[in-house]
Amino acid sequence: MVIMESGTHDCVAGHSANSIIKFADDTTVVGRITDGDESEYRREIEQLSIWCQHNNLALNTSKNKELIVDFGRSRMGTHSPVYINGLMVERVKSFKFLGVHISEDLSWSENTNSIFKKARQCLYFLRRLRRVGLSRRTLSNFYRCTVESMLTGCIVAWFGNLSALERKRLQKVVNTAQSIIGSDLPSTGLFSLEHRRPRGDLTEVSKITR
Structure with a gap:
């Protein structure tokens, strides 16, 4: 864990509304979107991709997943897809995070x-x-x-x-x-x-x- 942190100490969120969670070889970007403005969230993903390139790390887009938790009137169909290195990230209704299944409606x-x-x-x-x-x-x-x-x-x-x-x-x-x-x-x-x-x-x- 100390070795991992010493090599990724500069891989941090650049916007206060976002968080980057690192665990072993998994990295999760969490973004809080307000008033439908996704610009900071998308820039965070872009910066993470650039950081990986500069540090000789390859993001496997086919394994990346995006989960949207939206309790507003707008739903998933209104959110534009996220692209990494020109490839669209799969959007899912649930995924497993550190052994726990998290769903888009936060039901368990x-x-x-x-x-x-x-x-x-x-x-x-x-x-x-x-x-x-x-x-x-x-x-x-x-x-x-x-x-x-x-x-x-x-x-x-x-x-x-x-x-x-x-x-x-x-x-x-x-x-x-x-x-x-x-x-x-x-x-x-x-x-x-x-x-x-x-x-x-x-x-x-x-x-x-x-």
């Missing part, structure tokens, strides 16, 4: 479905481990390292906006894991999602204030 249905499916698959291995006679403590540790880590990834960002039905779907995974382990939540150290989210909030606050 796709993210919830993805988490639910992956977590349910891990329950199969939890059942197999129980059948071979592993202790409840070991089963609990396996749950926390696999299922719970999936259920709580970036939970402070999306859990508060879930519908009641989506919360029940995810909580059902926790309840099923509890049934497989054969112990109540307090004695196995497992947390329901309702209690896990504020716990995550406190963890983030603790990191910031240190």
Whole structure:
């Protein structure tokens, strides 16, 4: 991380309404468009492309995606496409950012479905481990390292906006894991999602204030 930052320290947003988020080999440009003026956002993308050229980096336009979150009266059809090196960037309704599915309407249905499916698959291995006679403590540790880590990834960002039905779907995974382990939540150290989210909030606050 230090090496990456030392080589990209000058790759920063040139406009106050924009942000450039760098993570490993992924770079995300976030622009806030006011009164339909996209000029600063588009210039930011152009400057990023120029920066990459000057630093011998190639932008693969076929892998670039653009997501527009627009709660105004205008919709996606009114926004002109973005071009990089003469090629049009694909506009999508959702994409995966650091493991989280973000949708244009900021709903979390796709993210919830993805988490639910992956977590349910891990329950199969939890059942197999129980059948071979592993202790409840070991089963609990396996749950926390696999299922719970999936259920709580970036939970402070999306859990508060879930519908009641989506919360029940995810909580059902926790309840099923509890049934497989054969112990109540307090004695196995497992947390329901309702209690896990504020716990995550406190963890983030603790990191910031240190």
